[in-house]
Amino acid sequence: MLSVNRVSKFYRVGTFGGKEMTAVRDVSFDVDTGEVVSLIGESGSGKTTIGKMILKLIDISQGSISLDGADISAIRGSGIKSYYSHVQGVFQDPFSSYNPIFKADRVFGLIRNEYFAGIATSEWNDKVDAAVRSVALDPGQVLNKYPHQLSGGQLQRLLVARALLLDIKILVADEIISMLDASTRIDVLNLLADLKSRGLGILFITHDLSLGNYISEKTVILRRGSVVEMGATEKVFGNPTHPYTRMLVSSVPQLHKKWADVEADLGAPIAGRGGCLFHEAFPLAGRAGLYLPDDPIMVEIEDDHFVGCFELESEKAPGLVA
């Protein structure tokens, strides 16, 4: 349904755009109906940039993103509005997602102004009520309040409800629970997972492996703008192969396993020339720093489990593969 195809994003930095910075490099993945795809990365991995490109909040420098086969970069003018009726987003900071000087349900009001201008007020109120109930909130408790009168969890649910007012196919959820308290975040996470049954495709952007692991069917792991490992969630977590993935898995604090034990369980890194499977398969390719532009350097090590070449990367950024 949503297809991200070899997308890159370059930023011009410096006063007159003298330097160029790559935020996202050659990233491809799909989000299908009824599935949650986790986009996992640390700060600077480009995960939020990808989300914003999907939401057409920033332009794509290279490659394409398409929804049901149609390139979204080509959508302009009034088409943007109808695109947003299919693709919506929820962001990290619930308090920054609401204009603090207005009531929280203004987020619904904007949708009504732009998409349901002709609808009768009673019909609209019913629609809002239904959407609010579908995210397990009591309309009487949350409507007609200012954002600071509601909890972070309630605010994020309201944003999900806002998206549900439209006929959405894709929801981009960018770190939507990282600022919530532990006791409420799991419920918002469960809500996302429940949306799958409505036929939504969800891109779940997070830095937290355990959250991605909890709800997603597919996992994409990003490092410095490039995909290092991706595939079915149980395969990526069951058999983490890229050194970066392994480092992440061994660093994430767990509740019943100490860091040292996790490392012991992971075992020794895969042997070979720096452990890079691509180089084992194509020994000559990397030697001259060869980058094959027509052929993304991802190796399918088992069915639906891809690993990126990290030897080429480490040549570009020495010393960063810890």
Add this chain to the structure above:
Amino acid sequence: MSLQVSDLRVYYRTLAGDVKALDGATFSIADKEIMGLAGESGCGKSTLGNSLIRLDGRMKYVAGSVTLDGNALPIWDNTGMNEFRFRDLSVIPQYAMSAMNPTRKIGKMTGELLESRGENFAAIKPELLRRIDLVGLQRDVLNLYPMELSGGMKQRMVMVISTLLDPSLLIADEITSALDVSTQRAVAETLVSFRDHGFVKSMIVITHDVSILYQIADTILIMYAGKLAEKASTSAIINRPLHPYTRMLVSSLPEVGVRYADKKLSGIPGSPPSLLKPPTGCRFRARCPLAFDKCAEEPPFVEVDTDHWVACWKATGTDA
């Protein structure tokens, strides 16, 4: 016993009245103990940490006493506390990234700070350099301005500065929350190594992330709505929690390996009470599935097992 806190109450002055952010805390920390302090935002954990080191303008000391290594700390007296700060108790603040003067070279700032406390910078410098090595920074950082360091580097530098005089107690306030997982682990392990090297005797690690505490803390203190809920060894808190809040909190945390499809976790319904006019009795009562009549009375924070303290009528037994 390194630190003993007894019935400490610190309120926030607001226009609407006093917010009872810390409403009676009694606990102690042993030598060599790393105590994790966890709870939801607004539960008073940062208030507790701040009140031990420095009350800011809006915080009001109400009651209670704090004893560190046998000395009573005058925490209501900003100037009186100065002689204890840095030498006996120190802090790695939440704002560690912006804690260093942006217009001073780090080495110069450190020197001026030490000299202002009557220490001899030249005598301490070799140790400073050793510790900079230990946390994996270049010695050259002393000649740099804070803005030349990355966030993680600044954090480590502040960790070194704060512990330079080998304080007895170190308070680390939410220092891992803004970091990436890989850096988070490094910082957390550095804290442990500080204790192991004897740079600090004991430590309070404040965080909302219980799984970090599982990795590094010896004991965990759980707070809820300005009150202490439970304190016990880390393994007891994670594996055999007694307070319903702790139990629900721990079981709501997803872990690598737990999947929605296999095991659907659930959170705690409801939200914490306002601390402006907190409810009487057990403050968790409204959200607690086990609540019963007795909970209208405030449960005492008592030791139900060796070093396992809890404030819940169900855990202490109704007839107790």
Add this chain to the structure above:
Amino acid sequence: MSGPASTDPRMESVSGSVDIDKEATAVPAKKAGGEFLYFALRSRKFLFATAILLVLVGFAIFGPMIDTTDPMDTNGVQMSSPTMDAGNWFGTTILGEDVFAQFVNGLRATFFVGLLAGALAAFIGMAIGFTAGYKGGWVDEVLNMITNVVLVLPTLAVLIVISSYLKARGVLFEAVFVGLFSWPWVARAIRAQTFTLRSRDFIDLAKLSGRGTWKIIIQEIAPNMSSYLFMVFILLFGGAILFAASLDFIGLGPTGGMSLGLMMFNSVTYGAALTLGLWWWFIPPGLGIMAIVGALYVMNVGLDEIFNPKLRDI
């Protein structure tokens, strides 16, 4: 050009939104307007400044009605010191004009110039600041360059050159020109604020709701800065009054009208008030300007304390 506050970086950094410590968020919510009134009525600075301004505005509005003497009428007693009985409450000038009549009429012109010039400068500053901050990129580069150029220009000198070629100048002309050259620091400050607001998620959400650029600026960004914009306007108001007074004093003020600056100009240059000791001629206009501008600045500080909870108990 503003007075003290343009050197105060808080004017560039204070955001209209309220941030309260997470630990103490339990403060009961009040409606924004009610909260403003609550603190405004308790701010001594704000009330004091408002009182002074109201008195002066009262003089400007009702003064010319009570004392209907033509301020340019030269038929009175010459150089009379202030007397109660002759009706020359503030005395007369060397030509026998009534100083009180000149003062109240001059106040009118001064308020008019300040309001209009302040409003114009605020408008230009907002338009440029919002556009530069929201659009970013090359639009920002160009607008920034324009702002910096006007900022560096010594405004009074520019106005002197322009004015000196014009033979007939009205109060309106003066206000427009003062306004046209007073906006750069406003544009800068608003640009910086817009820049931070632009990255807030609610802006992105408004875009995702299909809102257009100007609707977002006017309905999402500007209301968030309303208190700040009001404070900016107050500073511009005061700055414009000082500015216009300087222009008047060089002899480039409105022709055929009366203003406080013009009174000072006349008293010193034509009236030899200094050498003759006609203190009642030049004291009122200067004191009037000082009171208006001072009250505006103090009001600005009061408002800052009202809007910014961090400053309330200092």
Add this chain to the structure above:
Amino acid sequence: MRRYFGRKLLTYSITFFVAATIDWMIPRFMPGDPVASLVAKQAGLSSAGATALVQYYNDLFGFQKPIIVQFFDFWAKLLQGDLGLSVYGHGRPVVESIMGALPFTLALLVPAILLSWWAGNSFGAMAARRKWMDNAVLPIGYILTATPYMWLGIVLAFVLGFSLRIFPMSGGYGFNLEPTLSWEFFTDLVAHWIMPFASLFLVMFGGWAIGMRNMVIYELESDYSRYLEALGAPQGLVRKYAFRNAMLPQITGLALQLGVIIGGQLVTEIVFAYPGIGSLLFNAIKSEDYFLLQGIFLFIIIGTLVANFMVDVAYVIVDPRTRVGMRGGTA
């Protein structure tokens, strides 16, 4: 570093170009015929005389030539330092008139700026420290900064000059004296200098004091101050850091205020008939000496740009962060 100053110099070049172009444009594009209105002012001219005068002015401005040629002529002369002749100065070159006035202006302006900046910052910082100082400095500061420059000058002249006769009320030095290197001339110079200096100094002082007070309070609330206090640093160190950091925006503030300060200088000179650029400008306006006016305007522009540049340099020297940023450091 080069980039930073390159950018600044570009801004200044554009500013100069714009200002000079305004200077050139005004007499040419103003509504009405400036030459006709100039000539009309000369009362009692015969019609032949008027025609000749019109001819003379048109030649001077070069109004007959195509507009673009006028523009290039203007710049060619400008770059040669030829600003024309001054009518007010009885045919003296404009540059000469300005150079004669410049020392007086600088002698007033430079000490007033530097001393008020220093004193204002010191008092402002003290006000942030002690409540009673704050209660005194704040109202005085607001009153001073709200005072029109010329009015403070007038009041000083009236009280100290007219009533008490302590200082002379006008001029740069006594009418009876010739500029010589004598002690007598020097004391007379100083006596004439004090009042205009004092009025400039006082108004500026108020602004700096308030700005500094607010900045220090702001810095005392910042994270680095809190950290120092949490580690038990004495107030002395905390204040020292806050004061130093609060100075930096005050330097930027100096650049922002230059336009206002120069305006204040002009009107103050007029009040005291102090023989600097301001009085020259005033006379140029009164006698409609347009070449002198244009010349003074360009001088003021150049002076402002030079002063701005000096502030830029000072800022880079004082704030280590700008240097680090320019070094292309990490972060």
